[in-house]
Amino acid sequence: MKFKKQMKIAGTVLLASSLLLGACSNKEEVSKEKEAPKNLNETGYPIVNEALTLEMMGQSSPLQPNWGDMNFFKKMNELTNIDFTYRTSTSDQYAQQKQLAFTSMELPDLFFGANFTAAEEVDYGAQGLLAPLEGLIDQYAPNLQKVMEKYPDLKSSITAPDGHIYALPGIDTSTTSQVPIMWMNGYWLENLGIDKRPETTEELYQLLKDYKEKDPNKNGKADEIPLTASSVAELRYHFMPAFGINQQGGIFEKDGKVGYAFVQDGYKEYLKYLNRLYSEKLLDQQVFSHTWEQYVAKGAEDLVGVFPTWPIVMVGYADPALGANYPLLPPLTSEFNDQKLMTKLSEIKRGRAAITSDNEHPEATMRWLDHMYSEEGTYLARLGVEGENWEWDDKGNWKLLAPEGMNTTQANAQHAPGAGSPVPMVLEQEFFAKEDNPTIHLISGWIEDEYLPYAKLPFPQVYFTEEEQAKLNTIKPDLDSYLEQMEAKFVSGQASIDGEWDNFVKTLNKLGAEEMAKINQAAYDRWAEAK
Template identity: 30%
Template sequence: MIRKMKTLSGLFLLLLFLLFVAGCSGNKTSSEAEKGKEIELKDPEDVGYPDEITYWTELVPNVAATSKSLNDVAAYLELEKITGTKVEFKHPSGEGSDITEQFNLMVASGKLPDVIEYNWRTVPNGPDQAIEAGTIIRLNELIKQYAPNLTNYLNENPEVKKMVTTDDGNIYTFPFLRGDESLMVFLGMIIRQDWLDKLNLEMPTTISEWEEVLTAIKNGDPNGNGKADEIPLMVQLNDFKYIGAFVGGYGIHAQFYNDNGTVKYGSIQPEFKDFLTTMNSWYEKGLLDPDFSAVDSKLMDAKVTNDQLGSFFGFSGGGIGKYTGLMKEKNPDFKLIPAPNPSLNEGEKAATGHLEHAYSGMHSAAISGSAENPEEIVKWLDFAYSEEGHMLFNFGVEGESYEMVDGNPIYTEKITKNPDGLPMTQALGKYIRASYGGPLIQDKRYLEQYYELPEQKDAVKIWGESAENHINMPPTTLNVEESEEFNSIMSDLNTYYDETVIRFIMGDEPLDNFDEFVDTLKGMGIERAIELQQAALDRYMER
């Protein structure tokens, strides 16, 4: 009942959001709708930094562990000294769907802060509609006039410029960009090496080998407490739904994917039934965590640090690095290592694994239509793309969080051996933003130090090389009409999908009903949604 009420609440807020966008769009003149908001371009020499701005963004757990607001983070304290700009950060509470609901409610209210950091690429009705509605503003001319640092980067990296521009030609955010290929793989399967050693097991590489290993973990008491309290595997719904954990072994992606230029939806393929059959079997055998459908970050932390969880889908930094640090004193033998993306057959690669593009849309900053001084805000945001800003947001404050050694920024022991015992990921959160994103260009030299453990460095190679990855969709955008139709289809479809897939895995829905599940998805419009994604992919390839 609680889940149903929350779903209805989310749908109500989404409806409010869509009605607000439609209403704003209908009240605009054609010229206003084309540009979103008429802005008189001033001489750049006459534009300074703003005195004050309001800024809405998520406060991620690794920052929230030590700071009440980004105002407490050293990079922003230093930025205020440099620019003189005071920032009032507004942070939504909770995680995931909670943040989405608060975002929708804020937009529907029309009471907008100056800067909103969100994934505007996938916002309901798309970024072009948000511009037409005046919710956010088109940035092309403003960036060209007042953001020389971002302009230079985009001109030097045309493939990235293609990613951050809609099919209508609009640039809509100051993007979070991954500045090197080594930064684009950071999620995958993680397993307890010490438990493998204790049980005399080899690293699993296929689905069948994984079942053997998980069974041994369940029955072998690897934590040595004499209790059958081990949890062999944690894979959450979104891990395989959006990223492909285990699904790639069956030759598909669970959602929309690119099969040599043809868009397909993996969950209506027969291979998805095979995947669900395996997950259901593992759930019934006690190999998959019974909390998989409802676990949050705190519960996940507890399962790992209570020495119960044998394997999970997680981050190289916030998973391997974080938990190794937290367990160092509690269990010196505790060791996490990356596992290859599992395939169905020996010697094969998984069809897909985690692979980000240089730009995905996450953690990027748009300027709202309510901002009174957009040119000044553009100049302020552009500072992060300058050399000085790049160093600040990737490494923090020289002399405190890093020192220059032979021309390279090297983190100090405040980061690497924090005197308060903070894991490196939380120590970094006190100083920088590169560890989780923001309107900036992430530097690989951050990663080379953040991945202090050899297992973290191995993860990039192991996860990257054990998956084909070519089937992942590029960062396409739907146009206004397509986005409206697509979201109309997917809002109800996703609710039905999530509930039914969980029921399949838990055994509450017989797998004999899989064909009925596919027929229902088709009846709800999944084939039309595929057509819309195909049109977006075709346009993206022609940009």
């Protein structure tokens, strides 16, 4: 294995060069059908006659157990004769562990719940560390091919500029996945006799003050946290649109012109707003430091008023019907933006699974992954095993099952990786329409009425050329690090927003903000021309 990895490193430069010079011929070569390995069944199950054990790496959810204990993986092993060892970590650690896997050349056979960015796909693909998949898809993935036929933009959306597909996607057209959601504690509204939800940033400020000062949880203590989030960065999607900034990864497009969001005047006003909330203790004072467990514990103790995490997770109630008591925070306007605006999320979820060049059984692995794109595979990945984790009722609706002491969300996460991890699945609105859960349908109606009319995609899904990606790889780490550092200082009051703003913008541009916008402009222009 070590010799193999040393040879891979030695060949990386040559491989990258060959990709640049011969992407088309490479694609044709990869797409040619090869003779199937003797241990592989090209159709039907099991996928292999003699058992295989591969290594998998992925992003887990804090609610999930060890993946090997999940019914999903046990069932897939029974069905396919393919087992795995697992290297998982939650989102806080996964990005670092994923990067370490590539820099150390200790690659798994499969990334599942991969959460690859487009940049990572292009970068690691060009280095020869991720296997090109289009030939394997043509030969061993009939379910994914059907999905591509149903969604004509899918194939082009996951094809890198060199013509290769390096990572497999998910599809999610469900209403609840179209926009980021911000929830309100309806019990607190009722306790304070408030029947009108805020529509402007100033009205929200007044509501948060009431939450802080009027003991809405009725415990006789001044312990309320009016607004919280798992991190301060999570607030961007919910509140920057109120100041006219609709961005994705710091990039936005307006009338064909691409810009960098964090040098805009709207971002400056957003920072001032958060600083106002933080300085008056209306924003969680631990938003920069708390762990996920500490964060959700505040919801369980009825300490939070407005938050971005689903209430059944944040509060932890057992009866799903109680979700009806947590209304949406409406889209807000401000004195700087009088138009309601929400950030729309793409239905195509890129980068969810990838086969590495260390995998000696890519054909069998592709067949394993292709099962996720069937109706049966999607139900298994998202719900777990029928009869154990969920069941059909006599009306043709599915219902999650939960043991005593767990709510359905917690129970679902114990056995279905799709409940919390970004794995490849085909989640369509029709799937969720069959759920025997009146409350989720109520919430979907709220989103359709209150959010979706104002939702706009900030930037299309694009890929960059290898030259562009190399520049971004140099720019983005320092840019993001400086932004995170200064955002915390501005919001917490450690740095003066007015006093430091010009230097902040100058430093961002010096670190490459303008160059990043130019690169994204070029990618956008190619996308628009090919559309």
